[in-house]
Amino acid sequence: MTIRPVLRALLLLLAAATALPGPAAGGPQPQAAFRRGVGVHSMLNWAQVEPADRTRYRSAPFDGPAYDLPDALIANVREAGFDFVRLTVDPGPFLQLSGAPREALDAKLLGTVRRFLGAGLAVLVNLHANSQVPRYDAVNWLHATDTPVFREYLAFVERTARLLAGLNSPAVAFEPINEPPYGYDAASVKRWQAMAEGLHAAVRRGAPDMLVVLTGARGGNRHGLLSLDPTPFRGSRVRYSFHYYEPYTFTHQGVASKEPSAALWRYVSDLPYPSASMPAAFVLETVRANVESEPGLDPLTRQRTVSAARAFVSAALAEGFDRRRIEAAFDEVAAWAARHGVDKRQILLGEFGACRTYGRYRAADPISREAWLRDVREEAERRGFAWSVWELSGYGGMALVSEDGASTLDRPSLRALGLYGP
Template sequence: MMNWGALREDDPQRYLSRPFEQPRNAFPAALMRDFAASGFDFVRLTLDVGPFIQLQGGDKQALEQKLLDNIGLFHELGLGVIVDCHPVEQVPLYSAQSILENLESPLFDQYTAMISRLASLLAGVRSGRVALELMNEPVVRDASHRTQVFVWGAAQLVLHDAARRAAADLPLLLTGADYGGVSGLDDLDPSPFLDSNTLFSFHYYLPLAFTHQGLDLGMEDAPAAPYVVDLPYPYDAVPPDELAARIDARIASDTALDASARAKARAHAHRILDGFLSDGWDRDLVQRDMDRVAGWADSNKIDRHRIVMGECGATGRNARFTGAEPVYRRRWLSDVTGLAQARGFGWSVWEINTPEFGIQRSDDPDRIDPEIATALGMSA
């Protein structure tokens, strides 16, 4: 609804004055009614931060009103809202890497001012069912994990304090460094925030070879390829030879590949498969990670109900996209959300209605898939 803002054709570094008025930004009212009826109780509304920094004057006022109106639509359905500041890279200037590159830069100052303004706006929403997430998946360009922790730790403290000055009691969602995963949260020092109205978030997409199958992210640390789409969960639900044969058959059937490209694709796909099998992902490994998060909370004397698994998800299989087989996807979603909830954590699924990660029915886009809802423990 409010991400990937529309850009000007004559200048793709600048946003349209009304960046979220495209057909794809339309509020899917019937779907959201079914979403709420299925048992979900909040929505994580992601914001492209670029327009909130770049637009000025009347355009900015209209943008802020659009945000408040969208929050109101969700509240009318009984849903709480986490407003998630979600930098994206379509305008490189407003990526997380650019924003965090220099904490003394004008850009970071502009981002901090944006956080302060959003906090002030949301403080005026009297429902008591809105929170502000300071940054989605913070990452510092070309930095070690330890450097990520130090830089994001300093940045988050500045952003938290700016938001808190603007809104004394607004719930703020904080996260760890290095894409906000389990290890980032584990290395987060929460001591400056314990007496503040804060929640703590982590994201969960493990193993990436399973959760992102069918995608090709082009990143060494995110192993995925469009040919690796038959991986099961748990890892040993299908014999390894059968998995390898399926992958080879997909590559062989791609007539766009010449012999050299086919050999390269096969080598890449089998590296992913070998890593997936050697890691041995199953319920026990997911449980280990959830216990690690619970241990972090307990050791820091943080109530587990202040922990939110802010994103989790796996690609699906439908007419528009080939991801994980439904039975394995549902099993993974059930384990991950169930184990999180059993430890007192809140959770949010990425995402509602896209071909890749959506949880809507393939034959009725205005309905949540009831089998997925059941896997998630929803009332449907």
């Protein structure tokens, strides 16, 4: 009998995924603590699209060397002392593709999870939408419970929960959405509550006992969590996530953003933490030099940009950001947990990170960045929160690897995280 090429490829992929060692196979056994994690954003995200139609994903959207991690890097993550990875998954291809390519995506996900389990790392699978294909950008569909895409998303969440539950591992957890760009007013906060309950219910239909990570709205920040009512989730095996990148001028310095409110980030570097730890004149001179080195600016635009960037940085320094601000923010989260009878060990600081200067990136100085990472991590641990740092590898300047493409980890970052590895 002749097997069509796509079906043949699917069968081979399923066989390979099934053959991958699970947590019971030889090698280190992952624990289910989920206390110290790192985001993995390069394996199942930013999928390949069709060149002739940028609204369509390729039938094998995550194939190729750009979507793999070396075994040596995964081993170094475990040896450094991390106990889990937060594996981001772009839901777009899963929602759009059908037939054999869609089945192959499930096999790809299972194979990736098994690979980490086999290396002794627990896995938090996080559905992490992006803006690549507008129909699947959460900004465009995450605004009501009755939109067709949201209903499709709930069905996908249930299917994925059932798939992961089939691994029969307590070292697998599921986070059904990342940073919902929603909930900045009272009405949408109320609607987000209904959405969160719907997502939780979808997970439970597919996986009655799996650990579920839930988030508030407002981009998943602490204010979003503070507006979430956890009452409907009592008795369920859940954790509650919030992300922390404050102050953004510090954590995102050097980032080239298209957002008007962040247009000046690209000119900021060596912004200190704590804010008062470096003379303002030195920082302002660095900003001026960064603008002056920008090619393609006419004299008038350059002059105006220098003035705007210096004013932007002066305002950031005037905030006087230091560890006390981190303490106050985390105290708010701890108080929310106490009000609602939530064990503080159920709180997950799901993302935190800051851009650093290395390779092609011009961002925070190493002393300030290490101090910020250490203070955030220690304040989280002091309250019993688990944490996951952003991110292991990738582009943008927050990577934990020593250099882009390397298998070794940045030692100052590990030191700040209280970890010691190869």
